[in-house]
Amino acid sequence: MTDFNSLELLVCVGSRMLEDNSTVFVGTGVPMAATMLAQKLHSPNVIPIFEAGAVAPLLPALPISVGDSRTSHKALIASTMNDVMETCQRGMVDYTFLGGAQIDMYGNLNSTMIGDNYQEPKVRFPGSGGANDLASLCWKTIVITPMDDRRFVEQVDFITTPGYLTGKGAREAAGLPEGTGPYKVITNLCILGYDDDTCRMMIESLHPGVTVEKVKENCGFELLVAENLEETHPPTDEELRILREEVDPDGYIIGR
Amino acid sequence: MYDELIGLTEGQEELFVDPDPDHARAFFKNKNRAMVNKVTTVEQAVTTFVHDGDYLAVGGFGHVRIPSAILYEIVRQGKRNLGMAGHTSIYDSDLLASTGCMDRCDISYVIGYEIRGLSASARKAFQSKAIRKTDWSNCALAWRFAAGAMGLSFIPSRNLLGTNTFQRSAAKTITCPFTGKTFAALPALYPDCGIIHVHEADAYGNCRIPEGILVSDPQLARASKKLIISCERLIPHDEIRANPQATIIPYWCVDAVVEVPYGSHPGNMPGEYWFDEDFFKMYLDTVKTVEGTEGFYKDYVHGVRDYGEYLEKIGGVAKMRELRAIDKLIYANHG
Numbered sequence: 001m002t003d004f005n006s007l008e009l010l011v012c013v014g015s016r017m018l019e020d021n022s023t024v025f026v027g028t029g030v031p032m033a034a035t036m037l038a039q040k041l042h043s044p045n046v047i048p049i050f051e052a053g054a055v056a057p058l059l060p061a062l063p064i065s066v067g068d069s070r071t072s073h074k075a076l077i078a079s080t081m082n083d084v085m086e087t088c089q090r091g092m093v094d095y096t097f098l099g100g101a102q103i104d105m106y107g108n109l110n111s112t113m114i115g116d117n118y119q120e121p122k123v124r125f126p127g128s129g130g131a132n133d134l135a136s137l138c139w140k141t142i143v144i145t146p147m148d149d150r151r152f153v154e155q156v157d158f159i160t161t162p163g164y165l166t167g168k169g170a171r172e173a174a175g176l177p178e179g180t181g182p183y184k185v186i187t188n189l190c191i192l193g194y195d196d197d198t199c200r201m202m203i204e205s206l207h208p209g210v211t212v213e214k215v216k217e218n219c220g221f222e223l224l225v226a227e228n229l230e231e232t233h234p235p236t237d238e239e240l241r242i243l244r245e246e247v248d249p250d251g252y253i254i255g256r
Numbered sequence: 257m258y259d260e261l262i263g264l265t266e267g268q269e270e271l272f273v274d275p276d277p278d279h280a281r282a283f284f285k286n287k288n289r290a291m292v293n294k295v296t297t298v299e300q301a302v303t304t305f306v307h308d309g310d311y312l313a314v315g316g317f318g319h320v321r322i323p324s325a326i327l328y329e330i331v332r333q334g335k336r337n338l339g340m341a342g343h344t345s346i347y348d349s350d351l352l353a354s355t356g357c358m359d360r361c362d363i364s365y366v367i368g369y370e371i372r373g374l375s376a377s378a379r380k381a382f383q384s385k386a387i388r389k390t391d392w393s394n395c396a397l398a399w400r401f402a403a404g405a406m407g408l409s410f411i412p413s414r415n416l417l418g419t420n421t422f423q424r425s426a427a428k429t430i431t432c433p434f435t436g437k438t439f440a441a442l443p444a445l446y447p448d449c450g451i452i453h454v455h456e457a458d459a460y461g462n463c464r465i466p467e468g469i470l471v472s473d474p475q476l477a478r479a480s481k482k483l484i485i486s487c488e489r490l491i492p493h494d495e496i497r498a499n500p501q502a503t504i505i506p507y508w509c510v511d512a513v514v515e516v517p518y519g520s521h522p523g524n525m526p527g528e529y530w531f532d533e534d535f536f537k538m539y540l541d542t543v544k545t546v547e548g549t550e551g552f553y554k555d556y557v558h559g560v561r562d563y564g565e566y567l568e569k570i571g572g573v574a575k576m577r578e579l580r581a582i583d584k585l586i587y588a589n590h591g
Contacts, residue, residue, distance in 0.1 A: 028370045051394060052317045052344065053469035060585055064533075065370050067317030067344070069526040069583050072468050080470045081344070082402055085395040089414055108258075108419075112391060118269075118424055124383045126368035128421050129344070133395035136415040159261065159419040166258045174262045174418030175429065175438030252371065 004235045006146070006188035007254045009207060011037060011243060012235040013186050014097065014144050023047045024095040025088065025134050028066055030144045031097030033243065033253045036062065040242050049093060051130040053079040062248050085130070088137035091177070096134035097142050101125055102156040105201045105221045106170075107143065107163025107182030107194065109135070110156035131161040136176050140183035147187035149220040164199035189215050191232060195224050205230040262418050267425035269390035272339050272360050273311050275409045275443040283446075283481050287508070293459045294513045295490065298563060301512040302329040305449055305482045311339035311360075313401070313445070313480060315452030315473040318346030319369065319531065321465070322523040323453040323486045325516040325563040331355045332557050341447060342366040343397040344471060347523060353381035354549055360388040362445070364397050372536055377543035391424040392416070396442055398472040403444035404479025412439035450480030452505070453519050455528070457487040461510025462496040462503050468526025470504065477505040486516045488528060518567055518576050530582035535570060 004012075007030065014034030018024055020043040026035050035048045036059050047056045052067030056076040063070040072078040087093060100109035111131060115122030135141045141163075145151060163182045165171055171181055181199070185192040191205040202224035203215055212225055235243075248254050296304075306312070316322040327348055330338075335357050342349045342363040349366045352358040354377040367378045381387060392400070393415055403411035412430060416422040417440055430441040452473050456464040463485055465473070477483055485505070490513070496503055518525075522532035522539070542548040560566045567576070581587060 050469070052320070052471050064372075064531060065317065065320060065524070067320040067469050067471065068524045069320075069468055069530065072526060078467070078469050080474060081394060081398045081472050082475060085398060112420070112424075119385045119389060121383055124367060124379055126365045126374075127342070127363045127391055128393035129365040129368075130394040132393035132419060132421050133415045136417065155258075158424075159258065160421050162418050165262060165418045170262055171418065175414065175440070176417050177414050 002237050002240050004240055005255065008235055008240060008243060010144055010186055010188060011254060012239045013191060013232060014142065015041065017142060017184065018043050018046045018095065021045045022094040023049060023092060024097065025049045025051070025093050025138055026066065027097055027099065029099070029253055032063055033247050034097065034144070036247045037239065037243055040246055041239065049084050049087070051081055051084060053081055053084055055079065055084065062252055085133055085137070088134065091139070093138045095140050095142055096138040097144055098131050098135060098161065099143065099145050100131070100161065102151060102153050103143060103145065103185070104153060104156050104163070106165060106167060106199055107141070107185065107201065108156050108159045108165065109143065109161040109163065110158045112158045112160040114157050128160050135161045135163070137180070139180055141181065142183055143185045145185065145187060147189050147215070147218045149218055152219040152221065154221045164194065168197065168199045189218060193226070200224055202226050203229065205232045207232045208234050261420065261423060264423055266428040267422055269424050269426055270360070270388060271426035271443055272362060272390065273445055273447065275446070277407050277409050277444065280404070280446045281407065289508055291460045291507060294461050294510060295459050296512050296514060298325045298329045298514050298516065301484050301514050302326060302333055305484055305511055306330055306335055308335055309337045310448040313341040313343065313447035313450045313476050314345065314348040315450065315471065315476055316520070316523070317344045317469065317471050318348060318365070319523040321453050321468060321525055322348050322520050323451045323484070324521055324523065325514070325519050326451050326484055326486055327351050328557050328563065328566065331357060331553065341397055341445060344394055346370070350375045350378040353378050353387060354543065355553060358387055362390050362392055362397060364392045364394045369536065369540065373540060375540060375543055377549045390426050391421050393421060396425070396427070397445065398475065400442050400445035401472050401475035401479045403442060404446045405475040408444050410441045410443050413442050414439060416440045445479060447476070447480045448482065450476050450483045452477060452483065453486045454505070455488050456491045457485050457513050458491055458493045458496050459513060460493065460507040461485055461505070461513050462507045463487070463505035463510070464502045465504045466502065466527065474504055477509045480509070482511045483509050484512045484514070485510050486514045486519045488517055488519060488525065490515045516563055519563070521567065521570060521576070524583065526583070528583060529576055529579035532570065532575070532579055
């Protein structure tokens, strides 16, 4: 078995979640690498959608931006943000991959600010970008993020992007489309899902060599643990070879 | 704290632009319909169509197909109290925020440079109350432009709901008269002046974007009261007539046309040239300090007469040919 770093693990685990012929709205960084790996390995017909308007490119190299030349290389359509977001609102997009500075037990994300004074925040981040739109309108939201207790917090400072808000039924009460919401969280330590009854985050699969205690130490809120806890399959030699040689040969994302 | 967000019926922050469609119609009623030659210089376009206090909207994707020459000129002329739609914005909003040109912003994405990290000078500017802020999402602003393009006062949508993004917006909720469902109501956005960089335009302002993504530029162009176009190349009017399907922006939206080859540097221009990553790295390193930021603008904006001199400073044609080769995958093994 080949050695791998935590970023490579995130990318490989993320890519496995994308079945063939699904539509996936892709953000910058790890999600792009995961989607490209899925395309090259097990889901050649996965349809990546980029927020600036490109659909289903045959990516010749890893894009730097969700709006750059690569995202429309041999694409099916180079359209508008309005068109691709309306496609989400119409219910045609299965997955979205997101990140964030903070996440809570309901999968609510903060990418806007730290502090309690909105006009003069302690720290200002970029803001929603397309994240609020995608988590509101795509069917399943997958978050990919490193895990530590500064990132996984009891309450986020600002809900930029909706998870399950306050729990079961809250999204629908707020007016968000029925049947949408957080699906998985992929971290460097484990894969988390959500409990059906409470919509709270739950450990579903531990990465090789990681314990439940280790995950809990790196989380600022109380985590549920799935009854049939699994162990994540480590990246295969083939996944790593394609990732390193074809997806990210310059190490932009995986840092090699 | 979370509970109060779910039933919130209106955002609490400032609405910077009047959404009244009859006010917009009164403006558009008097907009010139004549097909006249609108070709001008960067300096003249900014002098004539960008005024202190105006609310601006910039096309492209923040570091892809951006109207750099026009943005640098706005900084060079020292425009003040500008508002801006911080829609998919990166280098564009950074330039106007870091130089004190901007005093209010509808934010959906600022400060960040995607995988390159953050701009320290933009962060400092946006953390200060010197810039009044209202938050949205990328699509909320895209649909606000669409509402403007449609001549409406708002558009219903299913994003923002239940979040602090809604709380810090100026959106409201509305009950659908057909289904009884709760939607967000996004106010139409009619910018005073839009600025878009395109591949090709004729002298009247008919525009084409033959490669790469469109973002929200068709909507932004139509919603804007005035519109400055910079283009890589002017093309003969007959080429527009020969292929009308290719026209993305019709001339009647446009007030000024400026030909600026390599006009999106350091941004990517799809099909033409790639990002200048060396420049972005230099920029992000330089603006970590106040002195560095001042030095950057002294060197690259105030210290050069125009965009031609700027291009010489960043490496001239040789540099741009190098970036073109990357964009065209000329030396790549695949694709």
